[in-house]
Amino acid sequence: MRTVAAAPIRTAVVGFGISGRVFHAPLIAANPGFSLDVIVTSHLERVAEAARLYPQARILPTPEELFKEAGNLDLVILGTPPDIHFGLAATAIAHGLHVVVDKPFVPTSDLGAELISRAADGGVQLTVFQNRRWDADFLTLRKVLASGALGEISSFESRFEWWRPEGFGNWRDTVSLAEGGGILHDLGAHLIDQAIQLFGPVDRSYGETANRGPHPDAADTEAFVSLQHASGVRSRLWMNGMAAQAGPRFHVLGSRSGYTKWGLDGQEPALAAGLPPSDPAYGVEPQERWGLLGADGATVPVPAERGAYPQFYAGLSAALRGDGPLPVNPSEPLEVLRVIEGIHALA
Numbered sequence: 326m327r328t329v330a331a332a333p334i335r336t337a338v339v340g341f342g343i344s345g346r347v348f349h350a351p352l353i354a355a356n357p358g359f360s361l362d363v364i365v366t367s368h369l370e371r372v373a374e375a376a377r378l379y380p381q382a383r384i385l386p387t388p389e390e391l392f393k394e395a396g397n398l399d400l401v402i403l404g405t406p407p408d409i410h411f412g413l414a415a416t417a418i419a420h421g422l423h424v425v426v427d428k429p430f431v432p433t434s435d436l437g438a439e440l441i442s443r444a445a446d447g448g449v450q451l452t453v454f455q456n457r458r459w460d461a462d463f464l465t466l467r468k469v470l471a472s473g474a475l476g477e478i479s480s481f482e483s484r485f486e487w488w489r490p491e492g493f494g495n496w497r498d499t500v501s502l503a504e505g506g507g508i509l510h511d512l513g514a515h516l517i518d519q520a521i522q523l524f525g526p527v528d529r530s531y532g533e534t535a536n537r538g539p540h541p542d543a544a545d546t547e548a549f550v551s552l553q554h555a556s557g558v559r560s561r562l563w564m565n566g567m568a569a570q571a572g573p574r575f576h577v578l579g580s581r582s583g584y585t586k587w588g589l590d591g592q593e594p595a596l597a598a599g600l601p602p603s604d605p606a607y608g609v610e611p612q613e614r615w616g617l618l619g620a621d622g623a624t625v626p627v628p629a630e631r632g633a634y635p636q637f638y639a640g641l642s643a644a645l646r647g648d649g650p651l652p653v654n655p656s657e658p659l660e661v662l663r664v665i666e667g668i669h670a671l672a
Contacts, residue, residue: 327421327448328647329399336400337363337391339413341371342495344404344427347597348456350379352635353402355602358642362398365391388413395420400645402454403427406496407505411436414451418443423450423645428514430655432505434662441655450644452651453658454637457515458522460590461610461632462574469627470523474618475579481520481560482576485512485589486568492539493566499543502669507544509534509665512564517661520552520560526660529553532668537567550668575616584627586616592632608632 336359338345345364353359364375367386375384385391391401401417403410407429414431417424424444430453431437444451457463469475492498500506509532521527530552534545547565554560563572575586592608600607610629617624640652 326450326647327423329423329645333358333360334400334642334645335360335362335398336402337365337398338402338404339365339388339391340404341366341368341375342404343597345402346371346374347593348454348634349402349404349425349427350375351596352602352638354379355635356638356642359400359638363391363394388416392416392420395422398422400425406500407432407510408496408500410505411440414440415443418447418449418451421447421449425452425454425641427454428658429505429510430514430658430662432503432510434659434666437655437659437662441659444655450641450651451655452641452644452653453655455515455518455653455658456634456637457519457590458653459633459636460592461608461629462586462588462590462616463519464630464633465616465627466575466577466584466586467523468630469584469616469618470577474582475577475584476581478524478558478577478579480576480578481524481558482562482573483516483519483560484563484565484572484574485516486563486565486571488569488571489566490539497566498538498540502544507534507548508546508564508566509548509550509668510544513548513550513562513665513668514658514661516562516564517550517552517664518657520554520562521657521661524554524558524560525556526554527552527664528555530664530667532672534669534672548668548672552664582619584616584618588614590632592634596634602635608634 338349353361361382364382365385400423402425411431414424532550534548538546550562552560577584608631615626618627637652643649644651
């Protein structure tokens with residue numbers, strides 16, 4: 326496997342919408358192990374914003390222009406719609422570049438397995454940006470589970486819900502199910518991944534999907550998933566872009582007590598507002614949003630762990646230098662895709 330010996334890791338971000346602008350570019354710019362050398366976007370307003378925020382980076386209009394300069398790069402990050410992930414990742418691999426693919430990984434598990442095989446044959450690293458593993462609430466829940474305070478877990482509920490009746494205003498409104506669109510592909514990739522990280526492999530799954538958004542020919546805008554883990558835990562997951570009132574983010578029941586957490590992790594809005602990851606306030610949840618542990622009438626707030634999206638790129642930097650494993654093994658998002666495909670086949 327090819328490693329990166331020189332410092333910093335020369336990086337290109339393809340796409341400057343929510344993924345590239347809010348997540349990848351700020352996280353790369355904040356990590357001294359990387360240099361943000363190229364941003365690919367042809368959208369005029371985004372070109373201007375990228376140039377303003379990252380004057381050291383070259384702004385190129387197309388991936389084709391990027392790959393002409395592959396010899397001057399080490400890493401490509403794909404913050405593009407899922408329907409073009411496979412083609413771009415395969416081309417990057419063919420040019421000897423390491424690749425980060427934003428989720429949804431690719432439209433099908435067959436395509437995911439093909440990319441993993443090509444990366445292995447090409448001697449490059451391929452990973453998927455499952456950043457919700459570093460949400461403050463998820464890190465806190467992992468700590469609560471590890472403490473044993475809940476006892477034997479019987480039920481895990483997880484929700485990711487918004488009120489966006491007008492739609493998302495991006496590819497999520499138009500990309501078809503066959504192209505990797507829909508909320509189950511999008512948010513389900515996070516919630517199913519989190520459930521498997523917490524409770525292990527899935528034996529059986531069931532799901533329901535529906536499109537209640539403003540675009541009648543679009544993929545699903547809401548989904549419910551039930552997973553039976555080999556560990557015996559039952560996970561129930563909701564994702565919805567049309568929720569006028571959101572349910573609890575996490576609701577976990579055990580033999581000793583329960584744990585309930587409301588509200589979404591604050592790192593995405595903080596990054597969107599321009600708060601750098603180096604700021605002491607980054608990733609810190611206010612006390613009024615802490616989750617509650619215990620039984621009704623006798624609950625106590627659990628101090629939140631600090632949100633830690635920068636850890637993804639810290640782990641990637643080490644992996645590309647041969648000093649550790651990838652932050653996300655691509656076989657894990659591949660398994661999530663297989664669960665999603667099984668649900669879509671029966672929904």
